[in-house]
Amino acid sequence: MSMPEVLSFQSVSLYRGNKVILKDTSLDLPLSGIILLSGENGAGKSTILRACLGLTSLQKGNILFAGNNPKDSRKSVGYMPQSLNDDALMIPAINHVASGIDGTKWGFPINFKSKRKKAEHFLHMTNSLGFAKRPLGFLSGGERQRVGLALALTGEPKWLILDEPFSGLDHKSQDEIVLLLLKLVKKLSLSILMTSHETRSLDGIVDHVVELEKGQLHVRI
Ligand SMILES: Nc1ncnc2c1ncn2[C@@H]1O[C@H](COP(=O)(O)OP(=O)(O)O)[C@@H](O)[C@H]1O
Ligand SMILES: [Mg+2]
Structure with a gap:
């Protein structure tokens, strides 16, 4: 039996x-x-x-993703930031997702048609194919989060980092996202590290809860 990988x-x-965010904190998750x-x-x-993504540097210490520093593990991690850049609002969903797909395969450029096909695959996985052509600014909050998830999946990651995937969503849309996350964890053997202050939808589905309080991380579950 192999040991689970740790953050x-x-x-x-x-x-x-x-502002102190972490102060001399040690923890294995x-x-x-x-x-x-x-x-x-x-x-x-x-x-x-x-x-954890290597986008912000630490004042002291190390963060290791399964033994690697964040920059080296970046390729295995899909990221969905807390909010969308305003510039993206006029971009059709499918182009947004296609932007995450590497333009080369075995050193050869791949054409836009095959990029679209791949983007469609990830939109399908997140139940978003129905509004693939609509600009992001014309989608509901829940639809937009699903397109964001499709983009995060384009690098075929082992881990997903999701920042407030439920923010601004009504209960029904939150439940849809929860079901989708569970499906992704199961189907793609993904692990997810996410933040949320909306924990209502999460009862019974999270495996671990870590609370950030006064510069320290406390394991709650
Ligand atoms: N680039 C920055 N420069 C200075 N302060 C920042 C910067 N980014 C975030 N902060 C501050 O760091 C704190 C933590 O922010 P954030 O990580 O967004 O918190 P949370 O996601 O828990 O709401 C906040 O007080 C915020 O104002
Ligand atoms: Mg935040």
Whole structure:
């Protein structure tokens, strides 16, 4: 039996301006199933996710993703940021997803037609094919999150990092996203690290809960 891979925080200190987000924090989290990072607004959840992706540097210590530093594991991680760039609002969903697909295969450029086919595959996986041609700005919050998930899947990641995938969604759309995440975990053997302050939809589906409080990470489940 193999040991589960871990996300390892090793004596991590992380500050933003004069705000302490993590202070000399050490913790190993098993990378399996769905891990929820909770904590108050402004506590630093998004910043921690960005540090796990190598997009923000630490003041001290290391974060290791299954033994690799964040920049080296970037290829195995799909990321859905908290909010969409305004520039993206006029882009049709399918083009948005296609933008995540590498334009080369075995060193040869792949044409837009095969990119579209691949994008359609990921839209299908997130139940989004029905509005593939619509610009993102004309989609509901839940539809837009599903397209965001399709984009996060384009690199065929082992892990997904999702920042507030439920923010601004009504209960019905939240439940749809939850079902979709469970399907992805099962079908693609993905693990998910996500933040949310909306935990109603998550009862019974998360495998681990970690709370960020006063610069420390506390394992709750
Ligand atoms: N680039 C930055 N420069 C200075 N302060 C920042 C920067 N980014 C975030 N912050 C501050 O860091 C804190 C944590 O922000 P964030 O990670 O977005 O929290 P959360 O996701 O938990 O709501 C907030 O107080 C925010 O104002
Ligand atoms: Mg946030």
